[in-house]
Amino acid sequence: MIDAALTRPPTFTLIVVHSFSRFFRDQFQFEFYVRKLAKNGVRLISITQDLGDDPMSVMMRQIMTLFDEYQSKENAKHTLRAMKENARQGYWNGALPPLGYRIVAAEQRGAKIKKKLEIDPIHAETVRLVYRLALKGEGDSGPMGIKSITNHLNARNIRTRDGGKFGIASVHQILTRTTYIGQHRFNTRDHKTRNAKPQAEHAVMEVPPIITEAEFKAVQAALKARSPKWMLPRAVSGPTLLTGICFCASCGGAMTLRTRKGGQYRYYTCSTKARQGKSGCSGLTVPMDKLERAVADHLEWRLLDPQRLTAMMDQVLERRQEWNEHRRGHIAELRKRVAEAEAKLKPPLRGDRERRHQRCRSFA
Incomplete structure (x- = not known):
């Protein structure tokens, strides 16, 4: 509803609630969204709390919503106290029970x-x-x-x-x-x-x-x-080279870090396989240094190939030449504008000098 009211133009221009407490029970959020809606041309009206838009009504609304927030917190406190007592007596408060x-x-x-x-x-x-x-x-x-x-x-x-x-x-x-x-x-x-x-x-x-x-x-x-192998890798290890860019070829899951022997051995393994075992994915587990070295060697071979380097240098030189031509053109344009500005200033200056000479001759 809020999203629809904040579209431009809004889908509707009026929101009707039973009471202000049904809109928000947090006074800060209430005022924030009321003002946000008002900027978009949408009004909030309460059936049971009819107030205007004058400063006095705004103040009354803020006081009422502040009391609503207090009442909501009091109700939550008493409800939680009753639920805790219900649990102490051995009764279930709701939600799904634990497995078993x-x-x-x-x-x-x-x-x-x-x-x-x-x-x-x-x-x-x-x-x-x-x-x-x-x-x-x-x-x-x-x-x-x-x-x-x-x-x-x-x-x-x-x-x-x-x-x-x-x-x-x-x-x-x-x-x-x-x-x-x-x-x-x-x-x-x-x-x-x-x-x-x-x-x-x-x-x-x-x-x-x-x-x-x-x-x-x-x-x-x-x-x-035991070491907490159930935790996410980032909770027990530092940054790794291929985190977020290496994926399992079998299931598409991310390859994440796993350690053995207290961190002495480090591996990249399929996250699906790590969570669910071989029944989830039959992906490989690769030593970290071996995989990172293979990726680095491949990148080095692709990037530092002589033909590729020649092509890259040609592109760099071509872009540099284009930039130099653009800069020369820009400098020429600036010089042209300077010349035009000087040309506009010269006639008035020449006239001022002639008038000053005439005044000097008249005094002489």
Whole structure:
């Protein structure tokens, strides 16, 4: 609606709202857009708060919207407090539950149905498998890292709740979420900025555990001991030569940096393969120095070829000659204008000199 109102000419010239609080609950944003719309010839009218356009009405509108913003923040505070208490009592506040759980009706209070989480027997096995692979691996593989677990799940066609493939981030979330030991944390981040909140503001909701606390602690210790391979390359490494310009020939995904042995070995690998394993893409993993040297050698061969250098120098000399000709023409034009200006100034100066001579003779 705002975009349509700000087109030139506007699609409409009037916006009608029930009250000013329905337009914006932030006083600064409200005034910003009201003035922006007014500049484009669009008026905002409230059905229940009929005010004019005179200075007194503008002041009243600003006071009313400021109170609306305060009331909105108060309502949000009380709503969050009620939701935190609801979570502490073991009831689900909404949204999709974590993998391995499902929402069930627990009780009815008046017209409202209170809901809780219970273990989903199908997807709970996937969660147990992830922890088992992290602690013991499969067969003689030994404990697996996050990337290996992701490859294992996708290679065996084990899917997420919505049928998609697992990624490194989703596996890492499973391995670090306290929900699976029966402690789901609510209000961990600010819903607007997504910044983490202090632990004192969290509300812990008790849910049926899928794994034991000992298993969870063992996995956390293993993750802490390993390098964070699940993170984006730019979070653990410096700039690389081919970042953003090198892509996988198989799937078109970006070739990103991966390290081994604590950063001793550095590779370019397909980002799709890094996230989803070989089932996502069978792209190559190339040592960083080898690929960068090959690219540099190829560029050197293409750019420093004698025939190419001759052609480039010919183009440079041709452009330089054109620039010199243009400069000579510009200088000639400037000299012409100077001559014209001097020609216009000479007659008045000559007349002034003659008049001064006549005055001198008359005094003599």
